[in-house]
Amino acid sequence: MSRKCTETTAHAMAATPPSALEVSFLRLPIYPQRHKFSFLPLLIWEGSSTDFCLKRNNNMVKICCIGAGYVGGPTMAVIALKCPAIEVVVVDISIARINAWNSDQLPIYEPGLDDVVKQCRGKNLFFSHEVEKHVFEADIIFVSVNTPTKTCGLGAGKAADLTYWESAARMIGNVSKSDKIVVEKSTVPVRTAEAIEKILTHNNKGVNYQILSNPEFLAEGTAIQDLFNPDRVLIGGRKTPEGQKAVQTLKDVYTQWVPEDRVITANLWSAELSKLAANAFLAQRISSVNAISALCEATGADVAEVAYCIGKDSRIGPKFLNASVGFGGSCFQKDILNLVYICECNGLPEVANYWKQVIKINDYQKSRFVSRVVAPMFNTVSGKKIAVLGFAFKKDTGDTRETPAIDVCKGLLGNNASISIYDPQVTEDQIQRDLTMNKFDWDHPIHLQPMSPTTVKQVSVASDAYEAAKGAHAICILTEWDEFKGLDYQKIYGNMKKPAFLFDGRNVVDVEKLREIGFIVYSIGKPLDPWLLQDVSVVD
Numbered sequence: 001m002s003r004k005c006t007e008t009t010a011h012a013m014a015a016t017p018p019s020a021l022e023v024s025f026l027r028l029p030i031y032p033q034r035h036k037f038s039f040l041p042l043l044i045w046e047g048s049s050t051d052f053c054l055k056r057n058n059n060m061v062k063i064c065c066i067g068a069g070y071v072g073g074p075t076m077a078v079i080a081l082k083c084p085a086i087e088v089v090v091v092d093i094s095i096a097r098i099n100a101w102n103s104d105q106l107p108i109y110e111p112g113l114d115d116v117v118k119q120c121r122g123k124n125l126f127f128s129h130e131v132e133k134h135v136f137e138a139d140i141i142f143v144s145v146n147t148p149t150k151t152c153g154l155g156a157g158k159a160a161d162l163t164y165w166e167s168a169a170r171m172i173g174n175v176s177k178s179d180k181i182v183v184e185k186s187t188v189p190v191r192t193a194e195a196i197e198k199i200l201t202h203n204n205k206g207v208n209y210q211i212l213s214n215p216e217f218l219a220e221g222t223a224i225q226d227l228f229n230p231d232r233v234l235i236g237g238r239k240t241p242e243g244q245k246a247v248q249t250l251k252d253v254y255t256q257w258v259p260e261d262r263v264i265t266a267n268l269w270s271a272e273l274s275k276l277a278a279n280a281f282l283a284q285r286i287s288s289v290n291a292i293s294a295l296c297e298a299t300g301a302d303v304a305e306v307a308y309c310i311g312k313d314s315r316i317g318p319k320f321l322n323a324s325v326g327f328g329g330s331c332f333q334k335d336i337l338n339l340v341y342i343c344e345c346n347g348l349p350e351v352a353n354y355w356k357q358v359i360k361i362n363d364y365q366k367s368r369f370v371s372r373v374v375a376p377m378f379n380t381v382s383g384k385k386i387a388v389l390g391f392a393f394k395k396d397t398g399d400t401r402e403t404p405a406i407d408v409c410k411g412l413l414g415n416n417a418s419i420s421i422y423d424p425q426v427t428e429d430q431i432q433r434d435l436t437m438n439k440f441d442w443d444h445p446i447h448l449q450p451m452s453p454t455t456v457k458q459v460s461v462a463s464d465a466y467e468a469a470k471g472a473h474a475i476c477i478l479t480e481w482d483e484f485k486g487l488d489y490q491k492i493y494g495n496m497k498k499p500a501f502l503f504d505g506r507n508v509v510d511v512e513k514l515r516e517i518g519f520i521v522y523s524i525g526k527p528l529d530p531w532l533l534q535d536v537s538v539v540d
């Protein structure tokens with residue numbers, strides 16, 4: 001049974017929509033509760049560092065994570081599960097989000113997450129909007145807040161917006177009365193730890209802070225298995241004795257379930273940069289295979305066969321070589337833009353341009369797909385119904401941040417198509433918001449995002465793939481949901497306008513079978529349907 005995440009609906013009902021101006025200027029979170037506590041926690045080491053037994057006045061060690069999002073929620077749930085001796089509280093300024101974490105309908109869809117949360121919530125895992133209270137009480141504070149791309153001012157369109165990070169750091173400085181380890185979980189520009197240190201030390205009231213970089217490498221859709229069994233955990237810290245002690249403390253948390261040899265320690269700047277570089281390398285692989293997919297279509301090669309052959313080289317490896325309509329998600333584009341900006345700031349324009357190309361190819365792949373749809377349909381989709389199957393940026397998530405479906409749908413709408421969308425995990429409200437939101441607005445806390453002022457009339461949302469495709473001229477598959485492989489395409493074909501087109505942006509369908517049924521099929525990087533061969537000269 002599929003289940004749609006209802007956070008945006010709950011939020012829509014709970015909040016008054018801010019105006020565009022408010023959205024620009026009211027980004028700074030407000031921390032309403034200000035508590036006075038007399039209890040000053042004292043950290044005592046008990047036992048050796050490998051036998052993790054950090055206690056605070058004989059109470060449980062307390063971790064607080066600021067930011068109950070896609071990273072904060074699952075990561076802390078797994079720490080709570082694997083470390084029953086630690087109390088973990090996840091806090092957020094979004095009351096709707098915290099309420100959802102405390103309900104049966106979690107705010108994000110992630111396979112296996114419900115089970116982990118159910119096992120620990122109310123025991124050693126808590127979700128709260130009392131941000132200051134729990135920061136005050138914590139020994140280790142993870143900061144997992146949004147770090148979106150700046151939309152105005154210096155570095156607009158590239159640099160990371162550290163407004164939420166800075167706000168969290170200032171709040172930590174204001175409320176803390178005991179020594180803290182502050183852990184960067186968000187993806188941040190290199191040397192952010194130094195900036196945080198400055199904020200904390202300039203507001204110092206005799207409290208010692210150690211800043212660690214502990215970037216997160218989980219991928220959505222597989223977050224729980226990635227957290228249970230990570231390729232590596234990276235911890236960066238100062239090379240001072242205090243810094244190394246803090247590194248060891250965090251290492252002791254992870255080694256409760258992660259083999260020690262997978263916990264890598266590094267200097268702060270290496271840890272911060274490794275995260276940006278890892279995402280850039282991953283995205284680069286996709287742009288590389290997508291670039292080759294265009295050449296495959298021009299030459300009659302098959303990108304799946306080419307990728308298989310390339311991946312057999314053990315130096316390259318087989319993973320992450322699936323050609324697609326383009327990569328999406330909240331991280332790749334944002335983090336590469338951030339990397340580009342850092343290169344430019346460091347006087348390295350050639351390096352910046354190199355990485356920019358990864359995004360350019362991704363944009364090209366999305367617009368190329370739209371052209372591939374429009375051209376064979378007699379160069380017009382005006383007034384034609386097009387079924388879009390899948391809106392999330394990948395399967396097994398309801399996340400639509402930077403999904404290629406947004407650009408493809410906007411491209412089709414720009415050609416006056418009428419679109420019927422089906423996704424098993426994305427709500428109608430979310431789709432409408434995504435299609436009306438300005439670039440990068442999606443990466444702010446949900447209650448600060450603009451609501452959709454008007455709905456896009458040419459867009460409807462269907463409850464299943466059959467309804468979406470009924471009476472359609474064409475189908476576009478934009479997310480690789482497993483259920484799209486097993487659809488009754490004969491039945492779908494029977495209910496479509498003829499000629500019936502299918503454009504597979506994820507290479508999930510059996511092209512030959514569909515051609516036998518009667519579909520005209522386009523599949524990324526595959527030998528072209530004879531019908532499409534006539535259109536090779538069509539460019540946007």
Ligand SMILES: NC(=O)c1ccc[n+]([C@@H]2O[C@H](COP(=O)([O-])OP(=O)(O)OC[C@H]3O[C@@H](n4cnc5c(N)ncnc54)[C@H](O)[C@@H]3O)[C@@H](O)[C@H]2O)c1
Pocket residue numbers: 029066067068069070071072091092093094097131144145146147164165167168185186187188216217218219220330331443444445446
């Ligand atoms: N999504 C991923 O798969 C992923 C993976 C690795 C790293 N990251 C990085 O982790 C960070 C968080 O990403 P996410 O996907 O979890 O974002 P998210 O939007 O899902 O969650 C961030 C949360 O932080 C809250 N928040 C913002 N400012 C706050 C403040 N000052 N005090 C309290 N709460 C605050 C927001 O309300 C929001 O709920 C980003 O830097 C991202 O680049 C994300």
Ligand SMILES: O=c1ccn([C@@H]2O[C@H](COP(=O)(O)OP(=O)(O)O[C@H]3O[C@H](CO)[C@@H](O)[C@H](O)[C@H]3O)[C@@H](O)[C@H]2O)c(=O)[nH]1
Pocket residue numbers: 187216217218219220221279282286319320321322323324325326327328329330331332393394395
């Ligand atoms: O061969 C592939 C693999 C992925 N994708 C697409 O690439 C995007 C990103 O996919 P994936 O990396 O699996 O998901 P994310 O959740 O965005 O995870 C990435 O971004 C996270 C946030 O920084 C990192 O923590 C992860 O390590 C990194 O994989 C999605 O649109 C995928 O459909 C492809 O097109 N072809």
